[in-house]
């Protein structure tokens with residue numbers, strides 16, 4: 001993979017603890033949380049809970065969700081959507097794991113809830 | 122070899138609940154066959170009264186539709202009454218000849234209405250009140266007949282009478298005792314009830330026995346005659362004079378019966394292959410007639426049928442509510458008083474209010490409430506817990522509100538609350554929302570309410586109120602089962618079962634625990650993971666794997682997360698004692714890291730608030746102090762007063778004692794946080810009365826109090842022991858805390874733990890039995906020995922990446938261009 005696809009290499013997969021997360025600090029922009037729910041799966045979300053902006057990177061990762069440390073919302077890692085009964089969405093960034101390395105696209109993916117009419121975008 | 126066969130006789134509430142509990146534990150263990158004499162699937166018998174009153178329909182009260190049986194592979198024989206048990210061949214035979222062989226047999230045949238042995242009791246129009254068939258017969262009779270006589274002024278009789286009246290009949294209730302509900306109410310409350318039912322148009326003949334039922338020429342009932350010679354006309358007679366355990370089938374098979382089918386604490390009959398639950402069973406001489414105890418039996422019985430062999434049924438205290446809309450009465454326990462009992466009575470007959478509490482040996486043993494039952498659930502809990510009420514005696518009768526704690530104060534009266542009143546302040550949930558969810562979604566437990574409405578899911582201080590709302594919606598169908606609830610949605614196992622399995626099967630890692638206990642999720646959830654982590658490390662110290670990813674952020678980072686994502690740092694300050702050089706270092710650190718706030722905590726130490734996560738390790742290094750564990754389910758503080766070294770009243774060196782205890786307990790993890798205090802004399806300046814362990818020095822030694830709590834719901838610590846020497850204090854305190862560490866469920870503070878197991882149990886293990894105390898103390902020291910201070914460990918490099926954010930590699934020129942082009 002080359003950088004021309006707007007992908008940037010972040011770290012080795014092992015740099016993120018299994019069932020854990022790391023925060024990616026950026027000079028100008030907001031933090032991104034990287035999660036590793038399974039050995040070779042990594043997801044990235046904006047490090048801001050849709051509830052009151054809690055740092056999702058500090059939550060407990062289990063199954064396909066992370067539990068926000070501030071008030072316990074569960075956020076789906078693959079879509080950024082809050083699990084019912086809560087409603088909201090954290091911005092999602094595409095991630096690829098290649099040869100044990102984590103690559104991230106810094107262009108946020110389309111909002112997972114954009115097509116769901118019930119959800120206020 | 123095929124699966125063992127389980128045959129259930131009785132398709133009612135207790136039998137089917139046992140199957141539900143069994144299927145939760147072992148879905149595939151048995152081939153199950155059920156015989157039910159009634160031609161219906163299992164329905165909620167309790168709700169026959171609302172059906173009779175026209176408030177609900179039969180379809181609404183079905184608990185297990187036919188599909189449930191099919192889905193679980195259960196062979197169901199409806200409308201087939203078992204008439205014979207052949208124990209030698211291990212099979213049962215139904216009236217129509219259907220047979221089934223068993224390896225285990227469960228008898229759940231319920232009760233039969235007691236039919237008075239008087240002339241005319243077999244006439245057409247004389248019925249009992251037990252099943253939907255009887256209920257339908259009453260509904261049909263009310264359409265064409267006018268006059269009903271109900272024999273029996275108990276719960277069942279009054280509910281029948283109320284329903285028939287609502288359906289337009291003239292109803293007379295004949296009752297042998299001098300007041301209504303004599304088994305549930307005392308005479309005063311009984312009279313209040315009679316008055317309000319009379320206002321609804323019911324007639325009563327109290328203190329009267331029925332001698333004969335007279336028929337007309339067609340063999341239909343025409344009148345009822347009493348012992349005093351009086352007589353009243355009747356078209357329908359409902360016998361509600363009591364129930365008898367339905368044990369005839371078992372008796373005929375030679376299974377030991379004594380009124381009911383005699384069972385032991387595992388619900389096994391004298392034939393080891395045969396179990397019995399429900400109203401047909403007689404346990405320690407009692408046959409219960411309300412569902413809550415039967416459900417408890419079902420749970421224990423299922424556990425033994427599943428061959429888990431955990432749990433004994435030790436009997437139940439039950440409470441009663443009458444399901445007549447608009448009438449509030451509640452009674453529980455030994456409300457009649459009697460020898461050695463004291464009574465507290467609050468009576469306002471004109472206002473329709475009456476409250477009686479019965480106290481024995483400093484404990485609440487019974488309650489009888491009429492008119493305002495808002496505190497019913499609360500009193501019931503006190504009765505079941507058997508906690509001493511000594512400290513609350515003066516205000517007890519005024520109910521929970523009178524305790525004035527902010528958790529429940531002023532809002533505990535679930536019954537009198539309006540739908541728009543807020544119940545859960547954290548999530549803004551109103552009473553109406555909860556009631557609606559309970560009704561529409563058929564919720565039974567506080568947990569379900571939490572899930573569906575979010576009420577009580579945050580700080581939890583409104584849990585009691587939610588319980589009351591549930592109880593008011595469900596009547597005595599409601600079970601408060603904190604001890605028996607599953608850990609979380611990932612499993613059906615309870616905290617007790619999980620603890621036990623981890624201990625018995627030497628489970629030392631999360632993966633082992635989830636695999637062995639067949640967790641439904643691959644790696645748990647944010648609720649169970651921290652609990653399992655605690656159980657692992659407390660059961661197998663130095664052996665189990667402490668998993669940082671299973672700890673809440675505070676315990677993972679060893680600091681307390683704040684609303685803006687920064688952290689607070691509270692260094693250990695043993696006994697609240699510091700010195701100039703520590704203070705100077707704290708000041709320097711605050712300057713160097715631009716810490717926005719320095720505050721003295723409520724726990725006698727200093728808090729540095731607003732520290733950035735990536736600065737934490739450096740802050741700790743510069744402070745050069747140990748972790749205060751202000752973030753963990755762990756030892757927190759030992760507060761002290763100045764004591765005998767300086768104070769003119771001090772009797773012992775309380776400061777020194779506090780420092781010794783805090784040193785001993787350093788780095789101790791526990792089910793919830795643990796706070797101690799040591800005061801130098803009974804003036805108690807360290808507030809020992811509201812601590813998990815509170816020590817008060819007296820001239821002759823030290824008093825140890827346990828189970829206090831100054832938090833959400835203030836609880837005063839209870840006296841555990843008085844000892845002479847400092848060494849004894851350490852051993853007692855250590856042993857108590859180890860017992861708590863070993864036996865409490867995760868997130869139970871000491872007060873909750875003691876409420877559950879009883880102070881006597883604690884005293885037995887910690888005070889009376891010196892060997893047990895020493896062993897506990899040694900286990901604590903073993904668990905703590907060699908544990909590093911977590912801050913020191915992190916300064917030395919442990920878990921470094923937790924504190925280090927990732928950054929992007931300095932952008933190469935070509936990459937930047939590529940990115941720019943893409944944008």
Ligand code: SRM
Pocket residue numbers: 681682683684689691720721722723724725726727728751757758794796811812829830831832833834870
């Ligand atoms: C810092 C401190 C307040 C202060 O500035 O004085 C404090 C701060 C917090 N307390 Fe406390 N409590 C503090 C003393 C107390 C006390 C008084 C005491 O310890 O003597 C109590 C009542 C005593 C008791 O626990 O019985 C107290 C009862 C609670 C409770 C209710 C506990 C309960 O079982 O009822 C909670 C909620 C919980 O733990 O679930 C809580 C929770 C919290 C949390 C951790 C809330 C949270 O989960 O984030 C607060 C962290 C604030 C922050 O952003 O850092 N705090 N908290 C005190 C630290 C004391 C220390 O030196 O360790």
Ligand SMILES: Cc1cc2nc3c(=O)[nH]c(=O)nc-3n(C[C@H](O)[C@H](O)[C@H](O)COP(=O)(O)OP(=O)(O)OC[C@H]3O[C@@H](n4cnc5c(N)ncnc54)[C@H](O)[C@@H]3O)c2cc1C
Pocket residue numbers: 130131132133134135136156157158159166167168169170201202203204229230231232250251252277280367370398399400401409410411412413415442444596597598
């Ligand atoms: C009108 C009414 C109101 C009530 N209100 C309350 C209340 O508010 N709160 C409360 O806690 N309790 C209440 N109860 C009591 C509660 O319903 C019972 O305690 C509970 O149903 C008992 O459960 P069980 O399984 O032991 O018996 P049942 O639910 O009666 O089940 C026994 C079943 O076994 C069947 N059976 C019996 N013998 C045989 C046989 N030989 N072969 C096949 N099948 C057989 C019966 O037909 C019956 O279906 C009420 C009861 C009634 C009737």
Ligand code: SF4
Pocket residue numbers: none
């Ligand atoms: S009382 Fe405790 S939990 Fe509440 S705001 Fe103050 S510090 Fe936070």
Ligand code: FES
Pocket residue numbers: 049050051052053054068069070071072073
């Ligand atoms: S900020 Fe995440 S749950 Fe409140």
